[in-house]
Amino acid sequence: MQRRQFLQSMSAASMAAMASGAPRLWAADEPVSHPEPKADCLILLWMAGGMAAPETFDPKRYLPFEKGLPVERVMSTFPSIPTAIDGVEISEGLENIASVLDRGTLIRSHVLPDLGHILHSRHQYHWHTGYVPPQTVAAPHLGAWISKVRGPNNPAIPAFIDVGQRLEGVGEKEELKAFHQAGFFGTEYGPFLLPYPDQAIDAVRPPEGMTSERFRNRYQQFQKLVQASPLGEFGSSYQQESMMRSIENAHRLLNSPDRKAFDITLEPKESYDQYNTGRFGLGCLLARRLAESGARFIEVTTEYVPFLHWDTHENGHTTVERMKKEIDRPIAQLVRDLDERGMLDRTLVVLASEFSRDMMIEGVPGSTARDQSRARTDKLQELKQYGLHRHFTGSSSVLMFGGGIKRGAVYGETAPERPCLVTKNPISLEDMHATIYTAMGISPKTAFDVEKRPFYATKDGHGKAVMELFS
Template sequence: MSTAAMLSGEPRRLWADEKKIVQPKATADSVILLWMGGGMAAPDTFDPKKYVAFEPGVKVADIESTFPAIDTVVDNIKITQGLENIARVMDRGTLVRSHVLPDLGHILHSRHQYHWHTGYVPPQTVACPHIGAWIAKVLGPKNPVIPAFINIGQRLEGVGEQEELKAFTTAGFFGSEFGPMNLPHPEDAAQSVRPPKGMAGDRFESRNRLLQKLIKESPRKDFVSDYQQQSMLRSLDNAHRLLSAKERSAFDISLEPKESYEKYDTGRFGRGCLLARRLVESGARFVEVTTEYVPFLNWDTHANGHTTLRDMKKQIDLPIAQLILDLESRGLLDRTLVILASEFSRDMLMEGRPGSNAGDQATEKVDVMKELKHYGQHRHFTGGSCVMLWGGGVRKGQLYGETAKARPFLATKDPLSVMDLHATIFNAMGISPATAFDVENRPFYATEDGKGKARTELFVG
């Protein structure tokens, strides 16, 4: 964070600008973002192309998808093998096949994830807030006890690119109180809302008072604005209040009935989906659940692409479908916008898009199949990706946009940028994409320059 950003005072909402814009009517009260960190390959998930099975000697150029297409409950929508449970809930939402991403000079996960989560391309002169922080700041908490913004499944310590991940997993200039509560391990979330062992009662209260006193008297006060200091103190008050609230039981997924728990118990991501459902039930405003981005793991398939995706699908398929069904059965889906997205797609041949100068990220380049490790989508592709939207007023059973039928699989109909996708999310939450705050004596908008255009055709009415 720049010194200028640290010294800034309270961001002032620009109400003069607000009078010139129409605030949309909200169709959702909460958001669950299911983040497929590492680059989810559209041709092997939600946008199947020509399937060619693995066989030594087959030309790479002849392979477009490494999984066959399967039917869904929507007649004109097919996805790929391994997502059979998600196929059964496709009639509850809209599949976007035309999400497009820029190359940003270099196709790097950290840059693209920063761009996707904040709406701004790094570096910036101020610390840009995560979209979850925007929603927390503008709308406030649904339940004053439950943190408005919660991040599940991503470690911010001890993993590759940890500083880059921290850069966008933040409230930025909004202050600590609007930042995420980070829960890297959902099965341990209950421990995060309990006083430390042996420190209950008066001892814990005295420790809390001492900590607040130390913050107020910090020798680094010259480098932190009064607003930022007060924001940190308010975040501590919020955390302290949660520790003694009955709602903290929402964080304890071990309280879930066994039959329900087992439907989510496919790994850390699956248990994160269960935790997200429990938190939204208790009043969380924005919850992100990630498969976790770690270089060369999970969706970051620079080798062994097909084998890795087969395993990833086992982790995500049942929990995502069960999340949708559970929200629906509890009467929450209509007002909860569930988004499945990734920083870009992948292709077997092309890095970026036609004309890109980006360096090839594949670890081993081959023209024909030799070993199973060569079979899969190993190159970053930004020309056409997929986003899935459920609930929150989204049209049901809709297919939006398309990509070319032959390589390169560029979006050919209704391309949807990050800026316009963010505008669409904000619009669903009743926030104009032109909402702005004064930061460093200049307006900073929810979408870049306030120019994001919501795709209202994705929603009913």
């Protein structure tokens, strides 16, 4: 599937979602029984762009840069370092995360499918919704599912908050919009977008002169406009009601004292500085404050912009060195803060990416995916060629902390030499989502009636939680 086809199919699915009626729980032959929740809040730390596992959490044989070095010999461009788990090593530059690794589980066997032509936003759509596009309806984001089924922790705080991703002014913005939504669940379950964490308080500050009476008048006028519009212009009656409820929720937030959670300048300077490595670091600080105030699902992203950040098509080693400086300290501090505040047990923290990277292989062995490296060479001649510049979908690493997950554990293995495919305990995306949903108290078989057929939380309801990950 090419970019144009992807956009066309997603546009059609979005229109179908707006026209759909109220989604109702699917009347299955056997009633769905939700598991007892182990977590009340999920923080997803999204390494957007394809974080290379051999350069981070699954290091392989290391060779330093040397002019003339055959690229086929390069597995990792960083040496490994010890962690708080005896005998377990991760990549240099992640010393802070290494020091808290004993508080969670490192998964090295997450398997992602080869979707043919590798388009980042398409793989990100798949990871965030559990469904490979195109779909006939807009599949809800993982955060929307959790918001819909579990509801808010605090009625004044949006249940689903996305921190760090711009949807305007960046490449593939329409593709990103395709999964940053609640689909057929309706607007009220969609993400509250905060691209800049240091400006989050501005998003929840009432406009000057905005009294409750003035808001009520505007709300009534907007309601009349929607109701008087031509049939379908603002979606089905359910979608219209959901839109109005989202406005009511916004008004509740603007008038709540809990909105101070969005003001990260209220954080003590020592704590603020510990997190402040840039937008992502401050996003982790904001996530901790929002979790404390009752947010249900928070995603903090390093942000996907084509050919930037983790999207290393050249200058891989240099770029990953910079990315580690941005993520290492704030992630470790987030885990420490949650643990020291007694929140980690009921907060699930997940670090993941859409796929990994390799020096030689695009996709998986035998894949027909187009080689997208900008540093093609047989032997290294300059530093920009040193790094993992090709997309690798055969394995990926995931970190999980809290939410009933084991402490100090490593799950799964990959081959020590190329191709670094999973050799032990593979976890598919369906099973990864099932594990997350189970921790959050949601059955992976949960389904809603959409266009007179069931639409499941995990694809076709087949996801199975990996119970060995739980303590």
